[in-house]
Amino acid sequence: MKLVGVELRRIAMPLVAPFRTSFATLTTREILLVRVETEHHEGYGECVTMADPLYSSEYTAAAVDVLRSHLVPALAALPALDPWAVAPALAPFKGHRMAKAALETAVLDAWLRAHELSMGQWLGATAERVPAGVSVGIMDSVPALLDAVDGYLSEGYLRIKLKIEPGWDVEPVRAVRERFGDGVLLQVDANTAYTLGDAAQLARLDPYGLLLIEQPLDEEDIRGHAALAERVRTPICLDETIVSARSAADAIARGACSVVNIKPGRVGGYLEARRIHDVCAAHSVPVWCGGMLETGLGRAANVALAALPGFTLPGDTSASDRYYRTDITEPFVLKDGHLDVPRAPGLGLSPIPEKLAEVTESTEWINA
Numbered sequence: 515m516k517l518v519g520v521e522l523r524r525i526a527m528p529l530v531a532p533f534r535t536s537f538a539t540l541t542t543r544e545i546l547l548v549r550v551e552t553e554h555h556e557g558y559g560e561c562v563t564m565a566d567p568l569y570s571s572e573y574t575a576a577a578v579d580v581l582r583s584h585l586v587p588a589l590a591a592l593p594a595l596d597p598w599a600v601a602p603a604l605a606p607f608k609g610h611r612m613a614k615a616a617l618e619t620a621v622l623d624a625w626l627r628a629h630e631l632s633m634g635q636w637l638g639a640t641a642e643r644v645p646a647g648v649s650v651g652i653m654d655s656v657p658a659l660l661d662a663v664d665g666y667l668s669e670g671y672l673r674i675k676l677k678i679e680p681g682w683d684v685e686p687v688r689a690v691r692e693r694f695g696d697g698v699l700l701q702v703d704a705n706t707a708y709t710l711g712d713a714a715q716l717a718r719l720d721p722y723g724l725l726l727i728e729q730p731l732d733e734e735d736i737r738g739h740a741a742l743a744e745r746v747r748t749p750i751c752l753d754e755t756i757v758s759a760r761s762a763a764d765a766i767a768r769g770a771c772s773v774v775n776i777k778p779g780r781v782g783g784y785l786e787a788r789r790i791h792d793v794c795a796a797h798s799v800p801v802w803c804g805g806m807l808e809t810g811l812g813r814a815a816n817v818a819l820a821a822l823p824g825f826t827l828p829g830d831t832s833a834s835d836r837y838y839r840t841d842i843t844e845p846f847v848l849k850d851g852h853l854d855v856p857r858a859p860g861l862g863l864s865p866i867p868e869k870l871a872e873v874t875e876s877t878e879w880i881n882a
C-alpha cells in the first residue's frame with residue numbers, strides 16, 4: 515500500500531446527558547477522525563483525546579498538530595505502508611499515543627479492507643458478541659443516580675460502573691447495593707481522584723462486593739497503588755497508568771493492580787492493546803475494554819478487541835445511544851446485554867456521509 519494522503523476531521527457530538535467524572539463534566543464530545551487514503555482504499559481511526567488535557571496530557575489540538583507536523587510526514591516517507599510499519603516509523607516521536615493510535619488504526623482499517631479481513635478476524639477474536647457494561651457519571655443526588663442505574667439495568671447492561679470522587683463514593687455504592695441487590699456486577703472508577711491517605715475511606719467500599727476499584731490514585735503512583743492493594747480488599751484495576759505492554763508488566767510485577775482496563779487509544783493502538791492482553795493473560799490478570807465515548811468507528815474496533823479470550827469482564831463498550839442520540843455510523847444496539855462483533859472487512863462499518871456532515875466542525879487534507 516502507498517499513502518496518498520490523510521484527512522483530519524474535527525467533529526462535535528452532543529451527549530444525550532451531561533457526563534460528570536472526577537476530572538470534568540462534559541456535554542459535548544469533540545472528536546478527531548483520521549482518514550487515511552491509499553491508492554485503492556481508505557481507512558478510519560478515531561483519536562480519543564479530549565479537547566482539554568484533563569484525562570491525560572494529550573488533547574485534540576495537540577494531536578492535530580503532531581499528526582500534521584510529525585506523524586503523517588513520517589508515514590509518507592515510508593517506501594511501503596502496512597499496519598506493522600506504523601509504530602516503528604512513529605517511535606522516534608515521544609508520547610502522543612492517542613494521535614499515533616488513530617493513525618495506526620486508520621492504516622489498519624485500510625489494510626484490512628484491502629485484504630478483506632475483519633478487525634475481529636485479524637485480532638484473533640474468539641467471540642461473535644461481547645457483554646456490555648455501562649459507565650455512570652457522578653450525579654446531583656443519590657435518587658438521580660438510582661434512576662439512571664435503573665434505566666441501564668432495564669436496557670440490559672450486564673455491569674454497572676459508578677464514577678466516584680471524595681465525597682461521592684461509599685454512599686452511592688451502598689444505595690445501589692440496597693436498591694438493586696448483591697447480584698448486580700458493580701465497580702467504581704475514581705480517575706485518579708484519591709491519595710494513599712484515603713486508604714481507610716476506600717476500604718469502606720470493601721463490604722459491597724465490588725468487582726474492582728479503577729485508578730484510585732495518580733497515574734504515576736505505582737508504589738501507592740501497591741501499598742493501597744495491601745490495605746483494601748477490593749481488587750485494584752488500572753486505566754490511566756497502563757500506557758504500554760511494558761507498563762502493564764511493571765504494574766503487575768509490583769502488585770499495583772490485579773485487573774487492567776485496556777484502551778487502545780491510550781496505549782498507542784490495537785497492536786499494543788493486543789500485546790497488553792497477552793501480557794495480562796500470561797499473568798492471569800483479567801482485562802476489559804475501556805471506553806472514551808467513541809463514535810461507532812472507535813466502538814467497532816473496541817468491540818472486536820473485547821472479543822479476544824482474555825477480555826473476561828464486561829467492558830465500557832456500551833450501545834451508541836448511551837452517549838449519542840444519533841451516531842455517525844449505523845448504531846451499536848444492545849441485544850440481551852451484548853454487542854455484536856462487526857463481521858465486514860476493516861472496522862466493519864463506515865461513516866454515513868450525511869450524519870458526518872451534520873457534526874463536522876472542520877476538515878484538513880494532508881498530502882503524502
Ligand SMILES: CC(=O)N[C@@H](Cc1ccc2ccccc2c1)C(=O)O
Nearest residue numbers: 535563564569649804805806807830
Ligand atoms: C466511559 C469512561 O468512563 N471512560 C473513561 C473516562 C472518560 C470519560 C469521559 C471522557 C470524555 C472525553 C474523553 C475521554 C473521557 C474519558 C474512564 O474509563 O476513565
Ligand SMILES: [Mg+2]
Nearest residue numbers: 703728729753
Ligand atoms: Mg477509567
